[in-house]
Amino acid sequence: MKNVQQAIEQILPQLQTYLHESRGGALGAVALPPLRELAERLSVRQWIEQGGMDEPQLRDFLQAFLPASTKLHAPGFLAHQTCASSTGGTIGALVDGLINNPMNIYEMGPATAAIEYVLINWMLEHCGWQPAPWPRDRRPDDHSGAGVLTHGGSLGNLTALLAARTHEAPDAWENGVPDDLVVLATPQSHYSVARSCGLLGLGRRQIEALAVDERGVIRPEALPQQIARLREQGRRIMAVVANACSTAAGLFDPLRPIGEICREQGVWLHVDAAHGGAFLLHPELRQRLDGLELADSMIWDAHKMMQTPPLCTAVLLRQARYLDQAFEQEASYLFHEKRQPGFDFMHRTVECTRAGQALKLFFTLAEKGPRALAEDLAYTVDLAHQAWAWFEQQADFHCPVEPEANILCFEHVGSDPIAVRDALIEEGAFHLSTTIYQGKRWLRLVVMHRNTTLETIRQLAARIRALGSP
Numbered sequence: 001m002k003n004v005q006q007a008i009e010q011i012l013p014q015l016q017t018y019l020h021e022s023r024g025g026a027l028g029a030v031a032l033p034p035l036r037e038l039a040e041r042l043s044v045r046q047w048i049e050q051g052g053m054d055e056p057q058l059r060d061f062l063q064a065f066l067p068a069s070t071k072l073h074a075p076g077f078l079a080h081q082t083c084a085s086s087t088g089g090t091i092g093a094l095v096d097g098l099i100n101n102p103m104n105i106y107e108m109g110p111a112t113a114a115i116e117y118v119l120i121n122w123m124l125e126h127c128g129w130q131p132a133p134w135p136r137d138r139r140p141d142d143h144s145g146a147g148v149l150t151h152g153g154s155l156g157n158l159t160a161l162l163a164a165r166t167h168e169a170p171d172a173w174e175n176g177v178p179d180d181l182v183v184l185a186t187p188q189s190h191y192s193v194a195r196s197c198g199l200l201g202l203g204r205r206q207i208e209a210l211a212v213d214e215r216g217v218i219r220p221e222a223l224p225q226q227i228a229r230l231r232e233q234g235r236r237i238m239a240v241v242a243n244a245c246s247t248a249a250g251l252f253d254p255l256r257p258i259g260e261i262c263r264e265q266g267v268w269l270h271v272d273a274a275h276g277g278a279f280l281l282h283p284e285l286r287q288r289l290d291g292l293e294l295a296d297s298m299i300w301d302a303h304k305m306m307q308t309p310p311l312c313t314a315v316l317l318r319q320a321r322y323l324d325q326a327f328e329q330e331a332s333y334l335f336h337e338k339r340q341p342g343f344d345f346m347h348r349t350v351e352c353t354r355a356g357q358a359l360k361l362f363f364t365l366a367e368k369g370p371r372a373l374a375e376d377l378a379y380t381v382d383l384a385h386q387a388w389a390w391f392e393q394q395a396d397f398h399c400p401v402e403p404e405a406n407i408l409c410f411e412h413v414g415s416d417p418i419a420v421r422d423a424l425i426e427e428g429a430f431h432l433s434t435t436i437y438q439g440k441r442w443l444r445l446v447v448m449h450r451n452t453t454l455e456t457i458r459q460l461a462a463r464i465r466a467l468g469s470p
């Protein structure tokens with residue numbers, strides 16, 4: 001390939017056609033040929049070893065590659081909480097790829113770092129927390145919030161829980177993890193919460209299940225007693241983790257009463273809002289996170305409900321110092337006295353080299369603006385609710401719980417959900433996931449964009465019925 005302009009000009013019409021046909025559903029949503037067959041069809045090994053791909057070959061390659069991608073823009077793509085990228089986000093990914101400014105230290109990407117700094121402050125304000133001062137104006141105080149972008153919600157939960165550990169057991173970094181720490185989470189919490197606890201040196205015994213109601217949502221009234229019992233046992237509560245919303249069924253824990261109790265008891269509250277963070281942008285949907293300002297940390301994935309290409313998670317803290325002290329390490333070539341006109345994020349992240357993730361979110365916002373993003377989100381939430389109401393009217397479909405987000409669990413009565421999903425994937429027009437909710441496996445759909453309509457859901461139901469009871 002001779003230069004970027006020629007290469008892009010060569011493939012742009014192809015990409016535009018892909019987008020158009022994906023949106024209309026002409027390409028289906030998913031196709032899963034065997035990996036070996038695919039690798040051979042794409043001549044992957046040959047290209048790796050020989051190089052030399054020119055523009056026409058690039059076009060031919062994409063001709064084979066694009067049909068074998070999963071079409072996230074398709075009406076029938078309903079499987080996972082991964083968005084169809086906005087035009088702005090796509091441009092952000094392109095610019096980031098081209099300039100390659102891994103800006104964890106300011107000198108490696110001042111413009112991208114400046115964008116991340118402002119984005120983080122904007123998100124902190126949406127949480128009801130104080131933004132950080134401009135780096136050279138004054139030092140952050142106990143009221144200043146802080147944040148950083150990480151490569152995904154899993155790493156985000158790990159980072160926030162590390163900050164919680166720093167709060168409760170500041171010497172753990174130096175001396176190892178005490179065995180009296182305990183994290184309270186629900187069975188509905190994303191698996192990355194338990195995984196983070198493992199990575200932070202807490203054993204499974206140190207994760208306690210929070211009391212929940214029949215929907216799996218935290219019962220705040222049980223929390224004071226649970227905290228008191230654990231303290232009587234001589235245990236220290238590192239964090240309570242609440243969901244906004246849960247991954248399986250998209251349900252929100254009641255943050256205000258949980259937050260009030262945590263404040264009263266001096267317990268760190270972490271809110272996993274990887275999925276629901278974007279609800280803060282909508283005047284009505286933000287009520288689902290009412291009380292968030294009482295929490296100590298939260299994560300918010302832009303690559304889920306903000307049309308931003310992956311990965312772009314904000315880890316946000318009410319008080320900067322716990323994030324700033326979380327990773328206490330020396331690396332003499334990076335952390336040293338220097339003229340500092342900007343801000344280094346390095347001391348807040350697991351990653352050393354870090355992509356310019358802020359660009360993808362920034363250009364998405366710069367293109368659409370928060371209001372239009374929020375309206376798109378509201379469309380998906382509303383459609384999931386309409387789908388629920390429609391399924392509930394059908395004799396042969398059933399939903400275990402009314403949705404609060406754009407995630408819906410349902411069943412075709414008498415069918416095996418895994419077999420239904422496999423058969424649909426085989427056909428290709430609809431891509432669903434399945435999940436365990438309240439001890440039972442369900443079909444699960446996530447409405448991600450406006451290309452999906454109620455008619456799509458009716459067509460999906462018709463296909464499921466036509467499959468019989470696989």
Ligand SMILES: Cc1ncc(COP(=O)(O)O)c(C=O)c1O
Nearest residue numbers: 152153154190245247272274275
């Ligand atoms: C509630 C919640 N937290 C965390 C994650 C993990 O995010 P990521 O996939 O970006 O690592 C997910 C992903 O689905 C999630 O739903």
